[in-house]
Amino acid sequence: MNRTLAALAALSLVSVSTVAQGQAPSLESQADAALKGDTHAWDFVEGITTEVGPRQAGTEAEARARAWATAWLTAKGFANVADEPFMMDTWVPGDIARARVTAPFAQDLVVLPLGDSAATAAGGIEGEVVFFRTVDDLRAAPAGSLKGKIAYISHQMRPAQDGSHYGFAGPVRWVGAGIAASKGAVATVIKSVGTDHHRNPHTGGTSFPEGVAPIPAGALSLPDAENLERMFDRAGGRPITLKLELNPRQIGQTQSGNVVGEIVGSNPSLPPVLLACHIDSWWNAPGAFDDGAGCAIIAAAALNVARSGQPLRTIRVLMAGAEEVGLHGSVAYSKAHIDEAIAVGLESDFGADRIWRFDSNFLEANPALHRRIAASVARFGVSTSREAAGGGADLNIVRDQKGALIDLQQDGTRYFDLHHTPDDTLDKIDIAQLRQNVAVWTQVVGILADESTSIQTGGPIPSAPAIMQRQ
Amino acid sequence: MNRTLAALAALSLVSVSTVAQGQAPSLESQADAALKGDTHAWDFVEGITTEVGPRQAGTEAEARARAWATAWLTAKGFANVADEPFMMDTWVPGDIARARVTAPFAQDLVVLPLGDSAATAAGGIEGEVVFFRTVDDLRAAPAGSLKGKIAYISHQMRPAQDGSHYGFAGPVRWVGAGIAASKGAVATVIKSVGTDHHRNPHTGGTSFPEGVAPIPAGALSLPDAENLERMFDRAGGRPITLKLELNPRQIGQTQSGNVVGEIVGSNPSLPPVLLACHIDSWWNAPGAFDDGAGCAIIAAAALNVARSGQPLRTIRVLMAGAEEVGLHGSVAYSKAHIDEAIAVGLESDFGADRIWRFDSNFLEANPALHRRIAASVARFGVSTSREAAGGGADLNIVRDQKGALIDLQQDGTRYFDLHHTPDDTLDKIDIAQLRQNVAVWTQVVGILADESTSIQTGGPIPSAPAIMQRQ
Numbered sequence: 016m017n018r019t020l021a022a023l024a025a026l027s028l029v030s031v032s033t034v035a036q037g038q039a040p041s042l043e044s045q046a047d048a049a050l051k052g053d054t055h056a057w058d059f060v061e062g063i064t065t066e067v068g069p070r071q072a073g074t075e076a077e078a079r080a081r082a083w084a085t086a087w088l089t090a091k092g093f094a095n096v097a098d099e100p101f102m103m104d105t106w107v108p109g110d111i112a113r114a115r116v117t118a119p120f121a122q123d124l125v126v127l128p129l130g131d132s133a134a135t136a137a138g139g140i141e142g143e144v145v146f147f148r149t150v151d152d153l154r155a156a157p158a159g160s161l162k163g164k165i166a167y168i169s170h171q172m173r174p175a176q177d178g179s180h181y182g183f184a185g186p187v188r189w190v191g192a193g194i195a196a197s198k199g200a201v202a203t204v205i206k207s208v209g210t211d212h213h214r215n216p217h218t219g220g221t222s223f224p225e226g227v228a229p230i231p232a233g234a235l236s237l238p239d240a241e242n243l244e245r246m247f248d249r250a251g252g253r254p255i256t257l258k259l260e261l262n263p264r265q266i267g268q269t270q271s272g273n274v275v276g277e278i279v280g281s282n283p284s285l286p287p288v289l290l291a292c293h294i295d296s297w298w299n300a301p302g303a304f305d306d307g308a309g310c311a312i313i314a315a316a317a318l319n320v321a322r323s324g325q326p327l328r329t330i331r332v333l334m335a336g337a338e339e340v341g342l343h344g345s346v347a348y349s350k351a352h353i354d355e356a357i358a359v360g361l362e363s364d365f366g367a368d369r370i371w372r373f374d375s376n377f378l379e380a381n382p383a384l385h386r387r388i389a390a391s392v393a394r395f396g397v398s399t400s401r402e403a404a405g406g407g408a409d410l411n412i413v414r415d416q417k418g419a420l421i422d423l424q425q426d427g428t429r430y431f432d433l434h435h436t437p438d439d440t441l442d443k444i445d446i447a448q449l450r451q452n453v454a455v456w457t458q459v460v461g462i463l464a465d466e467s468t469s470i471q472t473g474g475p476i477p478s479a480p481a482i483m484q485r486q
Numbered sequence: 487m488n489r490t491l492a493a494l495a496a497l498s499l500v501s502v503s504t505v506a507q508g509q510a511p512s513l514e515s516q517a518d519a520a521l522k523g524d525t526h527a528w529d530f531v532e533g534i535t536t537e538v539g540p541r542q543a544g545t546e547a548e549a550r551a552r553a554w555a556t557a558w559l560t561a562k563g564f565a566n567v568a569d570e571p572f573m574m575d576t577w578v579p580g581d582i583a584r585a586r587v588t589a590p591f592a593q594d595l596v597v598l599p600l601g602d603s604a605a606t607a608a609g610g611i612e613g614e615v616v617f618f619r620t621v622d623d624l625r626a627a628p629a630g631s632l633k634g635k636i637a638y639i640s641h642q643m644r645p646a647q648d649g650s651h652y653g654f655a656g657p658v659r660w661v662g663a664g665i666a667a668s669k670g671a672v673a674t675v676i677k678s679v680g681t682d683h684h685r686n687p688h689t690g691g692t693s694f695p696e697g698v699a700p701i702p703a704g705a706l707s708l709p710d711a712e713n714l715e716r717m718f719d720r721a722g723g724r725p726i727t728l729k730l731e732l733n734p735r736q737i738g739q740t741q742s743g744n745v746v747g748e749i750v751g752s753n754p755s756l757p758p759v760l761l762a763c764h765i766d767s768w769w770n771a772p773g774a775f776d777d778g779a780g781c782a783i784i785a786a787a788a789l790n791v792a793r794s795g796q797p798l799r800t801i802r803v804l805m806a807g808a809e810e811v812g813l814h815g816s817v818a819y820s821k822a823h824i825d826e827a828i829a830v831g832l833e834s835d836f837g838a839d840r841i842w843r844f845d846s847n848f849l850e851a852n853p854a855l856h857r858r859i860a861a862s863v864a865r866f867g868v869s870t871s872r873e874a875a876g877g878g879a880d881l882n883i884v885r886d887q888k889g890a891l892i893d894l895q896q897d898g899t900r901y902f903d904l905h906h907t908p909d910d911t912l913d914k915i916d917i918a919q920l921r922q923n924v925a926v927w928t929q930v931v932g933i934l935a936d937e938s939t940s941i942q943t944g945g946p947i948p949s950a951p952a953i954m955q956r957q
Contacts, residue, residue: 438685
């Protein structure tokens with residue numbers, strides 16, 4: 016534990032579970048107070064970005080982040096704090112990432128590798144670039160037509176409040192390299208899947224189909240991608256050649272882990288409320304928005320609920336490891352805990368801008384609770400809808416149990432300006448919007464944690480998880 | 487000449503000087519047309535950023551940029567196009583720029599060298615960081631107090647429409663490293679002199695006093711600088727150590743040059759109107775705002791004036807080389823041409839956002855002309871003031887001649903978000919504001935070029951430059 020956390024521990028002498036019900040402020044006033052002046056969330060996200068920074072899964076940096084979070088949760092008075100380890104295959108980006116147009120115009124382009132990219136030969140590879148305006152155009156290219164070529168794949172992603180353009184443009188990154196490789200391409204570069212105009216590429220995972228050998232796969236920053244496209248306009252049909260050098264590599268199995276902690280309920284035999292986020296980030300991203308803020312919000316909400324009196328149910332925070340690189344933490348957590356019923360799962364993993372909508376997957380099965388929660392957060396500017404909540408990436412356990420899920424939808428307009436880039440830094444967090452998140456989470460989690468009937472149905476609490484009952 | 491420029495040349499068969507006075511649109515309508523739809527300026531800045539990009543003075547990239555500009559001016563029909571060479575001392579940045587906080591928290595920081603920085607030893611140097619909140623705090627540090635230390639110098643620069651915070655914060659970069667070196671520091675890192683929050687440091691020149699050996703001097707991006715400052719807050723007095731590795735070097739004398747071209751006036755014996763910009767950029771900056779836009783604006787204005795009929799005076803454009811690294815082009819141009827009287831000088835070198843004020847240095851000596859120009863640009867949202875115009879960096883010749891100067895003040899609110907960074911890319915240019923610049927320049931240059939009396943005094947044209955008359 017470092018000095019900062021020791022100091023925090025000293026401040027936490029009054030454990031979070033010791034506030035007696037009678038003396039405590041109401042849940043509503045606690046949520047209102049969070050809106051005005053929550054300090055827990057900022058302390059977490061400022062701390063982890065300042066003292067740790069980028070923390071790629073399976074590396075020593077993520078291990079430091081897990082130790083930091085474990086110490087923070089302990090210092091804040093969480094119970095049953097643990098770092099539950101698991102093993103995973105780990106890819107690292109290397110330290111060379113260069114791209115240069117060599118003809119007909121000479122210019123360096125800013126590039127970073129995508130997760131699971133292969134390396135180029137030392138010194139780089141050079142090839143003619145074939146321009147695809149969309150991933151569908153790439154899909155339509157004839158078999159073998161990219162032999163010896165470098166595929167460049169573009170898109171027209173735009174900012175969207177609900178983030179839905181990630182689904183629109185994301186396949187460029189998710190499957191573009193694999194499709195290009197299957198048609199003979201020696202490498203792929205994509206326009207970063209993002210919405211900003213800074214010279215910082217957006218990385219993220221890519222994948223290759225069974226039987227297709229990985230090829231070098233990079234992301235250009237959006238200004239560089241647009242420059243490359245203008246070169247095609249100005250080249251008048253002359254071939255554009257690119258030299259690309261990347262040296263990522265697979266390093267085999269390494270350890271990651273899931274950090275957990277609890278506010279213990281007065282009836283610990285009831286299924287807990289599970290609040291999830293992820294602790295890892297990509298190597299290039301300090302992870303303020305993705306997902307330091309999410310961990311900050313869920314932990315702050317748990318602490319604020321506890322300050323309004325011990326809840327009926329246990330509130331468990333899950334700061335999952337290795338989300339970015341393939342949801343390994345979510346899978347490992349579900350595997351390890353599938354027999355422990357979860358009452359309801361909620362995740363924060365979409366930045367720190369304001370929550371604007373509450374969705375659940377129990378509107379039809381438990382309409383009274385859905386409406387009560389919706390009414391409770393209206394004062395924070397949060398509406399509701401008939402969309403069924405699907406839960407965040409780290410809630411595999413709840414999906415595997417076919418359990419109750421809530422999505423507290425955040426404004427994602429700025430999210431893909433920062434996602435998976437070096438620009439994902441603390442200064443991007445608007446503390447007023449961060450506090451609105453904490454206030455909404457405090458209100459919602461407080462209601463859920465004091466619910467004595469089944470959240471999913473409004474009926475009696477089932478004696479075992481749904482997944483077990485169905486067996 | 488490449489194909490693009492060959493195509494442009496084909497489009498320019500009607501030379502700019504062939505429009506007969508009677509058939510030509512009025513100057514006013516030509517300026518109004520520029521506001522609505524000028525294409526020359528965009529063509530220049532899009533072309534040079536796409537086909538050349540970064541172009542540091544004295545390097546092969548600047549030589550390519552000068553050749554590109556020469557070909558563009560020729561294709562557009564300018565007369566007397568030339569690239570006037572001069573020699574200069576050249577510093578290059580190298581290819582290693584790494585900074586890592588090693589204790590008490592481990593984290594990489596994004597750094598770039600400042601112009602004229604020394605190199606570190608191979609493998610880097612490590613030292614305790616001493617934090618100075620202002621350059622005045624650094625000045626106040628006792629002699630010898632930085633022995634073996636790395637100085638970190640901060641500032642509180644804010645965006646300002648008139649760009650005046652560059653003067654407020656600029657000394658951190660201009661003299662910080664030299665002061666630190668004189669007090670024994672082994673290296674300096676500064677908070678970038680800029681106003682954005684992206685992970686792209688702002689480079690720029692630094693300097694060392696006579697007798698003080700240069701030390702390694704880097705700029706951190708603003709988010710990294712703020713992170714370093716937060717580390718001081720969180721370190722509780724523990725020393726913060728930084729490892730820095732930079733490998734810039736001086737490569738001796740290389741060639742740069744000044745690109746010039748003219749719209750020849752009907753009375754070429756009258757002193758010309760000189761329009762200046764600079765063709766070079768820092769190695770890390772594609773130079774859209776600084777100063778591709780400036781060259782685009784002046785060249786477009788000259789072309790638009792010519793389309794309204796042959797002017798009385800010659801209009802000369804000067805795209806100076808080697809501005810960034812010490813105004814070498816401006817100095818060389820004045821030295822070579824000091825005996826040729828210049829009627830008036832104007833420079834565009836502050837981005838591409840709208841012009842909001844017209845200043846001259848002849849308000850008292852030639853108030854009628856000052857007022858006529860001010861009235862002519864009011865319709866474009868341009869006011870005037872009693873501030874005396876000082877002229878841009880590349881107008882040394884006019885200052886040396888004690889001649890007439892005009893400043894067309896641009897909105898600099900965004901300028902120091904981009905200045906000397908990789909983010910200085912084409913997408914930052916708002917074409918509507920770029921066109922307002924061209925419109926204002928067209929109007930002003932058109933008036934100046936048809937002025938038959940002395941611009942400086944309203945009296946007879948002097949027979950020799952002021953500097954010659956005084957001898």
